[in-house]
Amino acid sequence: MQKYYESDANLGDLANSRIAVIGYGSQGRGQALNLRDSGLDVIIGLRPGKSWENASKDGFEVFDVATASGMADVVMILLPDELQAGVYRAQIMPNLSEGNCVMFSHGFNIHYGQIVPPPTVDVIMVAPKGPGHMVRRVYTEGGGVPALIAVHQDATGKARQIALAYAKGIGATRAVVLETSFQEETETDLFGEQAVLCGGMTSLIQAGFETLVDAGYAPEMAYLEVLHECKLIIDLIYEGGFSKMRDSISNTAEFGDLTRGPRVIGPEAYAAMDEILTEIQNGEFTREWMLENQVNRPVYNALKRQGEEHMIESVGREVRGLMPQFRDLTD
Numbered sequence: 039m040q041k042y043y044e045s046d047a048n049l050g051d052l053a054n055s056r057i058a059v060i061g062y063g064s065q066g067r068g069q070a071l072n073l074r075d076s077g078l079d080v081i082i083g084l085r086p087g088k089s090w091e092n093a094s095k096d097g098f099e100v101f102d103v104a105t106a107s108g109m110a111d112v113v114m115i116l117l118p119d120e121l122q123a124g125v126y127r128a129q130i131m132p133n134l135s136e137g138n139c140v141m142f143s144h145g146f147n148i149h150y151g152q153i154v155p156p157p158t159v160d161v162i163m164v165a166p167k168g169p170g171h172m173v174r175r176v177y178t179e180g181g182g183v184p185a186l187i188a189v190h191q192d193a194t195g196k197a198r199q200i201a202l203a204y205a206k207g208i209g210a211t212r213a214v215v216l217e218t219s220f221q222e223e224t225e226t227d228l229f230g231e232q233a234v235l236c237g238g239m240t241s242l243i244q245a246g247f248e249t250l251v252d253a254g255y256a257p258e259m260a261y262l263e264v265l266h267e268c269k270l271i272i273d274l275i276y277e278g279g280f281s282k283m284r285d286s287i288s289n290t291a292e293f294g295d296l297t298r299g300p301r302v303i304g305p306e307a308y309a310a311m312d313e314i315l316t317e318i319q320n321g322e323f324t325r326e327w328m329l330e331n332q333v334n335r336p337v338y339n340a341l342k343r344q345g346e347e348h349m350i351e352s353v354g355r356e357v358r359g360l361m362p363q364f365r366d367l368t369d
């Protein structure tokens with residue numbers, strides 16, 4: 039896999055370009071602030087509302103999406119994936135000029151054919167591998183969140199240099215930038231967030247919590263054991279892999295980890311993961327998500343409400359309230 043660092047990228051490749059960041063949410067805000075602090079010319083495209091107020095407060099010039107797109111050489115689309123195609127067709131596409139660059143932080147809309155840009159523009163991806171708030175926080179601390187780049191269309195012959203310059207602008211080359219394809223990024227990202235990082239992890243934690251509470255243990259004990267301590271264990275895995283974590287835990291914990299863990303994630307879990315991956319690869323998940331949005335998200339809203347009402351959430355608020363380090367954090 040091709041890897042890039044600071045010396046492989048040149049901010050000069052974007053020196054004469056105006057970048058319109060469309061959207062000012064998690065990624066939009068983090069990326070726009072970092073790009074501006076890296077000396078690049080950034081404007082914001084939005085609809086009136088909360089994000090518009092936030093971007094103005096942060097000192098950006100904010101325009102409606104059509105105007106910002108028409109003023110820019112590089113248009114980075116950081117709207118929710120499910121809304122991108124509609125906004126692109128109505129407000130971005132009519133304002134693109136030959137030689138412009140259209141960018142994404144997730145390959146979703148290009149890979150699944152929801153957006154098909156004209157052949158006269160570059161189409162690239164710079165996808166930070168972390169939440170937007172961390173993209174900003176780590177940059178201000180002098181580091182960077184790693185990112186993936188991909189080139190879908192290279193109309194100008196400079197698409198890769200532009201992707202690398204942008205990645206440098208948001209701080210990613212301070213960590214590492216890997217080159218991939220829109221397909222690989224989209225499918226692995228969706229799989230990761232569904233099966234492991236978000237879906238798999240919350241389901242695992244909730245199942246552990248329910249098992250302890252149903253067996254009569256105090257909910258506060260269950261919370262500390264299966265949720266709070268997760269972060270401490272994950273920090274060790276993040277720093278040095280499973281080996282560093284296993285060096286740090288007791289021998290008893292390690293024996294239990296090695297012998298009992300595979301019983302929890304047994305053949306049925308592997309089969310479920312295969313099924314989830316297949317639904318991503320054959321477009322079934324994307325069809326479900328896009329149709330869900332067309333009918334105002336009945337399933338999403340019901341499941342989200344059930345999640346918010348689960349006992350683990352109220353117990354969590356209570357237990358975090360007992361610890362000084364959580365007092366300044368808003369839930």
Ligand SMILES: NC(=O)C1=CN([C@@H]2O[C@H](COP(=O)(O)OP(=O)(O)OC[C@H]3O[C@@H](n4cnc5c(N)ncnc54)[C@H](OP(=O)(O)O)[C@@H]3O)[C@@H](O)[C@H]2O)C=CC1
Nearest residue numbers: 061062063064065084085087089116117118143144169170
């Ligand atoms: N969240 C993350 O950390 C990551 C996200 N990504 C990708 O980044 C992209 C952006 O995601 P994310 O940052 O989570 O998005 P958010 O939901 O955090 O932010 C979306 C932004 O788009 C604005 N917006 C929504 N609808 C419209 C509209 N019709 N016209 C104009 N502006 C609108 C919102 O403004 P308003 O206040 O008006 O609603 C908001 O500023 C996606 O492609 C996602 O897959 C990739 C890696 C990680």
Ligand SMILES: CC[C@](O)(C(C)=O)C(=O)O
Nearest residue numbers: 167168169227231235236
């Ligand atoms: C894990 C969720 C994520 O894929 C991310 C922060 O990288 C997302 O799309 O938000």
